[in-house]
Amino acid sequence: MDKFEKAFNDIIEKDLKVEPRDWMPEKYRKTLIRQVSQHAHSEIIGMQPEGNWLLRAPSLRSKQVLLAKIQDEAGHGLYLYSVAETLGISRQEMNAQLHSGEAKYSSIFNYPTLTWADMGAVGWLVDGSAIVNQVSLQRTSYGPYARGMVRICKEESFHQRQGYEIMVKMAFGTPEQKEMAQDALNRFWEPSLMMFGPHDADSAHSSQSMAWKIKRESNDHLRQRFIDRTVPQAEYLGLTIPDPNIKWNEETGHYDHSPFNWDEFWNVVNGNGPCNQERLDHHKKALSDNTWVREAAAAYAVKTENVVA
């Protein structure tokens, strides 16, 4: 072991942070690029299912809150792309990897948002699972990522409350609104739980990531924490969790649940979800339609720099 590797191992061992200029194993760097860029892409692609209802938000307040929320997500994407850039990859490269399918984003965003209640369910369940994961990542070993997470978590907790507020209004509203709320819960419950990733035994990247303290808690552990927190919230809303086997287990001190449909999960991850094509096409189109804008900005910058020089 050379002195660089020893220094790196010491940092991990002592729970200190790895910084961009520190030596790090190539595989640590690659793993982080994969994880952080996937996280960034998720924030950016996640703007679309919510953007689907932005123009139809039913009150001035809900419209402003939703727009502010989507804008926050763009901001989170920006922090995270910057984190990945410190590891030696450019935003263009990351976009190219997203478009080629080499880089993934959270599969949950491949599901369609069909009614306004979905804006509630996405905030409550999708942002809710994201927070559980992100709170844990505040202690991740890569410094820029950990610091980004601290800031992101503050905003995400607002997002979850925004979602739950919509659920409250819908669940206690007219019979039609309550029906929409239940329907949204039915559709988003299981995909939200699968957001935590495969079971620990089946997770390809988990053990090395845990050893490097990139990941601090296991998928199953985080998932269970989210379930335990969310079931009582559904009860308060008077909504039914779409799983007949959800019940409190005195012995374990957790809720039991049915097995998940992992076939569906992998099918969506592999590109065959309801909106995979649409999400990627939208992202590509926004970039390609505006190539001329970026070219103009670059040409203008060159001209004005020359003037200054």
Next chain:
Amino acid sequence: MDLTIKNNEAKFLVRLADTSLILGQRLAEMCSNGPFLEEDIALSNISLDLFGRAEEMYKIICDIEGNNFTPDDLVFRRNEREYFNIKLVEQPNEDFAWVIVRQFLHDIYVQEVYTQLLNSENSEVVGLAQKVLKEVRYSYIHSKDWMERLGLGTEESNARVQSAVDHQLKYIEEIFAFDELDKTYLADSDQLRSVWENDVNATLAACNLERKEIMPLTMRDFRDGFHSEHIGHLLSIMQYLPRAYPDAKW
């Protein structure tokens, strides 16, 4: 529900509120469609300012009208002909150049309007104008910077921004066809026009853009609730939920 606005000052103010709302909605369409992430965020910011400004103005209007209706009623329950925004802000986002030109022409106009409203006798309006001016200053810097970048950038960007200017200048004349209400509530309506003309002419010239002679189009006045065809589509999307579920609270 009768949403007729009867008071003269409220009739004047609703033009500004509607203009702000409709432009906010148009900019919200750009969310996740911007040329790059930073600009996407900037456009959302400006959209949020416009919605906030509209909401505050509707509150003032509702107060004046005795609170027989709410800002949400005004936004979600009025029909096309009950809206009083300038036609410029209804124009679609054909490309990024259209977004910028529309914003720039609008920003110069509202910057001077709200400057004049600092002299209003209504203290609520003065308070709002003070807040709006801070926001508009940023929006104006943003749109003017882009006018420069696009006008002086590449041949293509210059052609696109020129085409947007040619189209959108058609919707300007009506803004300056002031009626008695404008003359009552604006401190100096003539100055509004001259400030606007000076800035537009200087900016276009500095950005290598031409201001072509435009024959006045036959077009009815926005002050009487006349619009381009775009408004109906915009409202039907925006108002869908409250119209489809009239008893629901959101």
